[in-house]
Amino acid sequence: MIRVAIAGVGNCASSLVQALSAARKGPVEGLMRSRIGSWGVEDIEIVAAFDVDARKVGFSVGEAALAKPNCTRVFESDLSAHRTRVLMGPVLDGVAPHMADYPDDEAFRVSSAKPVDVAAALKEARAEILVCYLPVGAVQAVSHYAEACLAAKVALVNCVPVFIASDPAWSSRFAEARLPLVGDDIKSQLGATILHRTLASLFDMRGIRIERTYQLNTGGNTDFLNMLARERLSSKKKSKTQSVQSVLNEPIPAGDVHIGPSDYISWQKDNKVAFIRMEGRGLGGSPIELEMRLSVQDSPNSAGVVLDAIRCARLALDARVGGVLAGPSAAFMKSPPKQAPDFEAQALCDAFIAQVAGAAQGRGD
Numbered sequence: 223m224i225r226v227a228i229a230g231v232g233n234c235a236s237s238l239v240q241a242l243s244a245a246r247k248g249p250v251e252g253l254m255r256s257r258i259g260s261w262g263v264e265d266i267e268i269v270a271a272f273d274v275d276a277r278k279v280g281f282s283v284g285e286a287a288l289a290k291p292n293c294t295r296v297f298e299s300d301l302s303a304h305r306t307r308v309l310m311g312p313v314l315d316g317v318a319p320h321m322a323d324y325p326d327d328e329a330f331r332v333s334s335a336k337p338v339d340v341a342a343a344l345k346e347a348r349a350e351i352l353v354c355y356l357p358v359g360a361v362q363a364v365s366h367y368a369e370a371c372l373a374a375k376v377a378l379v380n381c382v383p384v385f386i387a388s389d390p391a392w393s394s395r396f397a398e399a400r401l402p403l404v405g406d407d408i409k410s411q412l413g414a415t416i417l418h419r420t421l422a423s424l425f426d427m428r429g430i431r432i433e434r435t436y437q438l439n440t441g442g443n444t445d446f447l448n449m450l451a452r453e454r455l456s457s458k459k460k461s462k463t464q465s466v467q468s469v470l471n472e473p474i475p476a477g478d479v480h481i482g483p484s485d486y487i488s489w490q491k492d493n494k495v496a497f498i499r500m501e502g503r504g505l506g507g508s509p510i511e512l513e514m515r516l517s518v519q520d521s522p523n524s525a526g527v528v529l530d531a532i533r534c535a536r537l538a539l540d541a542r543v544g545g546v547l548a549g550p551s552a553a554f555m556k557s558p559p560k561q562a563p564d565f566e567a568q569a570l571c572d573a574f575i576a577q578v579a580g581a582a583q584g585r586g587d
C-alpha cells in the first residue's frame with residue numbers, strides 16, 4: 223500500500239480519488255503507466271487529507287471529493303471506500319478575498335474549525351507522500367505543508383506553481399532529509415503546456431523562427447476563479463512561460479510571448495479551453511501561422527500524471543533515494559529544477575524507474 227496525504231481536496235484531488243476507486247474495480251482508462259515497479263494505481267490509499275472549506279472539513283475524503291465547489295466530471299461516483307476524515311488545515315494565504323464575491327457553488331467558503339498541527343497529523347496517519355494541491359498564489363500555505371513534510375519525514379509531490387523543488391534552499395533540505403521531492407507545478411497529461419512545447423520544438427527543429435506566440439486559457443473551475451487575482455498569478459505565468467521557452471534553442475523575446483490563464487467563465491466548469499497561436503518565419507522570411515484550440519477536462523488531466531508521480535516517489539522511498547527526483551520532475555512538472563524536452567524527460571523518467579525499482583529489489587524490499 224502507498225500511504226498518501228492530500229493538501230487541498232479540490233477538483234484535481236477529486237479526479238485522483240475517483241481514479242483510485244475505479245482502479246479497485248478494474249483497469250482504468252487513460253493511464254500513462256499501468257505499473258511502476260510493482261505498484262499499481264489500486265495500491266494507493268489516501269490516509270490523510272487537509273482542506274479549509276466548510277463543505278469538506280470533517281467529511282470523508284470520498285464525500286469531500288464530490289462536494290461543492292468541486293465541479294469536475296464524475297467518472298466514478300462510488301467513493302465510499304475513502305473514509306479518512308478531511309482535517310482543517312491552516313488557511314494562511316490559501317483563500318483569495320475575491321472568493322467572497324462569488325456564489326457558494328462557485329467559490330471557497332472557509333470553515334470555522336480549528337486548524338490541526340499538519341506535521342503531527344501526517345505522523346499520526348503514517349503518511350509516506352503528501353500531494354500538494356493548494357490554490358495558485360498560496361506561497362505561505364504551500365511552504366507550511368512543505369515544512370510539515372520535513373518535520374514528519376514525508377515525501378512531497380508539489381503540483382502548485384510555488385517553487386519548492388526548483389528552489390535550491392528547499393530542495394537541499396529534502397535531499398539532506400533523504401525525502402523524495404517531485405515538483406513544481408504539475409504538467410497535464412495532454413494539456414496546453416505539453417502541446418505548446420511540442421509545437422515550439424517542431425518549429426525549432428524545422429528551422430522556423432518563432433516570432434510571436436500566445437497561449438490563452440479559459441475555464442470555469444475554482445482554479446480559474448482564484449487566478450482572477452492578478453497578484454496571485456505571477457508564478458503561474460512564469461512557470462508556464464519558462465516551460466515553453468526552455469525547449470527553444472533561442473528564447474522568444476519576452477514582449478513577443480504571452481502565456482497564461484486568461485479568464486474565468488463559470489459555465490465552462492472544469493472544461494478548460496486553450497487557444498495557441500504561433501507566428502514564424504521560414505525560408506527567405508516566408509510567414510507561417512498556426513492556430514490551435516484544445517478543449518479538455520482540466521482535473522483528470524492533472525490527476526493522471528500525479529498517479530505516476532506518487533508511485534515514483536514511493537519507489538524512491540523504497541530505495542532510500544532523497545531530494546529532487548530529476549527524471550520524474552522533468553517529465554511530470556512544468557517547472558522542474560532541470561528542464562528537458564518531453565521525449566527526453568520521458569526517457570529519463572523511465573530510466574529512473576528501472577534503476578530505482580532495481581535498487582529497491584536488490585535490497586530485498
Ligand SMILES: NC(=O)c1ccc[n+]([C@@H]2O[C@H](COP(=O)([O-])OP(=O)(O)OC[C@H]3O[C@@H](n4cnc5c(N)ncnc54)[C@H](O)[C@@H]3O)[C@@H](O)[C@H]2O)c1
Nearest residue numbers: 230231232233234273311312313316357358444445520524
Ligand atoms: N490540470 C490542472 O488542473 C492543473 C495543472 C497544473 C497545476 N494545477 C494546480 O493544482 C492546484 C490544485 O488545482 P485544483 O483545480 O484542484 O484547485 P481547486 O481550487 O479545485 O482546489 C484547491 C483546494 O484547496 C483548498 N484550500 C485552500 N486553502 C487551503 C489551505 N490553506 N489548506 C488546505 N486546503 C486549502 C480549497 O478549499 C480547495 O478544496 C492548483 O494550484 C492548480 O493551479 C492544476
